[in-house]
């Protein structure tokens with residue numbers, strides 16, 4: 001790849017300082033070096049031009065070797081989104097789920113589509129569109145499930161690398177003949193491991209440091225895997241330290257199935273723990289119905305949870321309790337779980353996380369007649385609701401922690417990599433119309449009197465890909481919208 005040009009970004013920058021707080025840097029400048037790393041940040045100077053001059057002098061950079069991007073009035077830079085759980089092959093089914101729930105959804109919609117992507121021209125069409133679409137929504141890192149097909153999985157990795165999306169690409173492992181259809185499963189545990197190794201070898205050949213594209217070990221979910229396959233993948237993890245992803249406790253029928261299939265374990269999380277898959281590098285999608293003991297075990301092992309609110313609602317799985325998991329010390333990020341979830345947008349996932357937390361609140365019973373118990377329950381109702389700041393944290397730094405990239409992405413700090421988006425919100429003109437250049441800017445209208453916190457709230461609740469004007473990964477411009 002040809003070396004990148006240096007970047008200088010000027011204007012307003014917004015990122016999560018902590019789980020509860022957004023930081024706003026105005027009239028600031030960020031310098032990004034040829035490796036895509038943030039080399040320096042100037043904040044709160046009187047004018048952006050002054051910040052630019054100071055930074056160039058400080059770094060000894062010549063203006064001619066730097067591409068400058070200025071955030072105009074109403075625009076701001078925001079960290080790129082991290083999707084910690086998404087199924088690339090299912091993109092073609094986004095929105096198609098009828099009234100199904102998990103197990104019949106897999107049979108009816110998912111396995112037929114996934115198996116059909118062994119046709120590489122079809123896989124190329126679906127994967128190209130999926131990567132383009134998620135980039136256009138500001139997803140700079142995606143943790144993908146692919147299919148069981150090695151060539152198609154390798155193709156997804158190739159496409160992520162060429163289009164510049166940071167990605168974990170996992171070949172779906174599923175060898176249990178009792179649960180998986182004959183037309184779509186691995187022939188044996190040995191075949192699962194052999195095929196997985198081929199995808200690892202391929203990704204090592206195209207991106208030796210796994211800088212942009214990394215393999216991720218992907219036992220589909222416990223029922224789909226033999227004990228030998230799970231133990232073999234765990235062994236591979238210990239040898240390679242590669243990350244692991246799987247599903248957990250999404251749906252009550254699934255939990256019953258796990259219970260009947262694995263009597264040797266006390267719980268669903270216990271199955272993964274028994275076969276060595278519960279590690280600090282494991283991302284567990286859903287965790288809707290996990291017990292107190294399972295939460296304790298997951299926290300103790302340092303495994304992470306990908307919260308997938310859109311999917312959990314669409315497939316009637318249930319409302320996962322983010323505050324409850326945070327209280328128990330579990331790191332949580334967001335997943336679209338497309339196409340269990342219909343939306344490829346992490347901004348949408350953040351919005352739905354906020355809304356689902358309100359459903360969790362509404363489910364907390366407040367006893368009638370007042371009293372101390374009622375007061376406590378009222379307080380708890382308030383406490384479990386996620387704020388705008390928390391939802392946006394989940395979409396960025398929270399997700400980065402889930403995939404072990406918290407030192408590299410998710411915020412704007414010197415030494416971190418420039419994975420970012422330029423967001424633009426419509427400015428309403430004096431007569432209530434739109435400025436000429438604002439046509440096509442989406443649903444968010446800014447009148448000019450809003451605080452910056454309110455602008456971010458407006459973006460969270462009404463924003464979409466029309467607001468995402470530019471997207472960078474590791475300093476490379478990977479998406480641009482007029």
Ligand SMILES: [Zn+2]
Nearest residue numbers: 247285337340
């Ligand atoms: Zn999933």
